[in-house]
Amino acid sequence: MIAMSLRREVGLLMEAVAQRAIIPRFQRLAGGDVTEKSPGEIVTSADLEAERLLAEGLAHLCPGARIVGEEAVSADPGLLSGVGRGLVWLVDPLDGTANFADGRAPFGVMVALVENGAPQMGWMLDVVTGRMCFAEAGRGAFIDDEPIKARAPLSRRPVAALGTQFLDAHRREHVHAHASRHFERVPIPRCAAESYPRLVLGENDLALFQRSLPWDHAAGALFVNEAGGRVTHWDRSPYRVGGSGTGILAASSHHLWEFGAEVLLGVEAGLANMEELIR
Numbered sequence: 001m002i003a004m005s006l007r008r009e010v011g012l013l014m015e016a017v018a019q020r021a022i023i024p025r026f027q028r029l030a031g032g033d034v035t036e037k038s039p040g041e042i043v044t045s046a047d048l049e050a051e052r053l054l055a056e057g058l059a060h061l062c063p064g065a066r067i068v069g070e071e072a073v074s075a076d077p078g079l080l081s082g083v084g085r086g087l088v089w090l091v092d093p094l095d096g097t098a099n100f101a102d103g104r105a106p107f108g109v110m111v112a113l114v115e116n117g118a119p120q121m122g123w124m125l126d127v128v129t130g131r132m133c134f135a136e137a138g139r140g141a142f143i144d145d146e147p148i149k150a151r152a153p154l155s156r157r158p159v160a161a162l163g164t165q166f167l168d169a170h171r172r173e174h175v176h177a178h179a180s181r182h183f184e185r186v187p188i189p190r191c192a193a194e195s196y197p198r199l200v201l202g203e204n205d206l207a208l209f210q211r212s213l214p215w216d217h218a219a220g221a222l223f224v225n226e227a228g229g230r231v232t233h234w235d236r237s238p239y240r241v242g243g244s245g246t247g248i249l250a251a252s253s254h255h256l257w258e259f260g261a262e263v264l265l266g267v268e269a270g271l272a273n274m275e276e277l278i279r
Helices: 002-025 045-061 070-075 097-101 169-180 192-200 214-226 254-264 274-278
Strands: 034-038 041-044 066-069 087-095 108-115 118-126 132-136 140-143 159-163 184-186 206-209 230-232 248-251
Touching: 002 045, 002 087, 002 108, 002 118, 002 132, 034 070, 041 045, 041 070, 041 097, 045 066, 045 070, 045 087, 045 108, 066 070, 066 214, 070 087, 087 097, 087 192, 087 214, 108 192, 108 214, 118 192, 118 214, 132 192, 132 214, 140 192, 140 214, 159 169, 159 192, 169 184, 169 254, 192 206, 192 214, 192 248, 206 254, 214 230, 214 248, 230 254, 248 254
Parallel strands: 066 087, 159 184, 159 206
Antiparallel strands: 034 041, 087 108, 108 118, 118 132, 132 140, 206 248, 230 248
C-alpha cells in the first residue's frame, strides 16, 4: 500500500508542477528566462521553478531520502558525491530543455527513487501529451496505469537512435557509417524522457547514450528493464547509479541488446577508450 500510494502521489506532484511551472512558459519564454549555465548548456526559469517545487514535494513524501536535482548539482557539483549510497531522489525537472526553449516537443519531467545505486521506482511524464510512464523494480512497467511489455520488431531492420553528439566529428561519422550497415538510424529526440518510452512502444529498438548523468537515465533504465528490455553500461555491466560504468546501451529485448552490443561496442565501431570519450 505504501508503494502504491507513493506511486500515485509522485505522479500527481509531477503533473501539478508541470501545470504550474512548465506549461505556462511553453512558447512564451522571455529573454531573461533562458541563461547558459555552462558552455552549450542552457537552463530556463521553468527548469528552476519546477525543480524547486518537486524538491519541496518529494521532501514531504519521503523525508528520509536525499534529493539530487539536475539544477542543484549544476550549482553545487558536490551534491553528486555519494549518489550511489542510501535512499536518493533523482530529479530532472525539465528533460529536453533545448527543445522546450526552441518551442517544440518533446520534453518531460523525470523522477527516480534509488536505493544504494539501484533504481526502485521511476516516473517519466510527457508534459505535452500527459503520458505517464512508471516502473517499479520487480513489479513491471506501466503507461498511464496500464501494464506494458516492450515490442520487438517482426521483420524490419532494427531502428537505432545514437546519442553521439559529444564525439568529435570524425569519430562520430565513423560510428554512424558502421551502424548504418546494420540498423536504420533515426535522429535522437534530445530528450531521454522520450528516448526510453520509444524503446518500449516499438518506435525504436536500440538507443546509445554517451553520457550517463543519473537524473537522465535512472527512471528510463528501470522502465525498459521492467518492460522486458535490457539497459547496461558500455562495459556490459548492469545499469547502476553512482557506479564505475560509463555510457549506456539500451534495447527493447535481450536479443537486440546482444546484436547492438556486437555492432556498437565491438572494435569496428571505434568506441574504444570509453572513459576518454565520455569525459
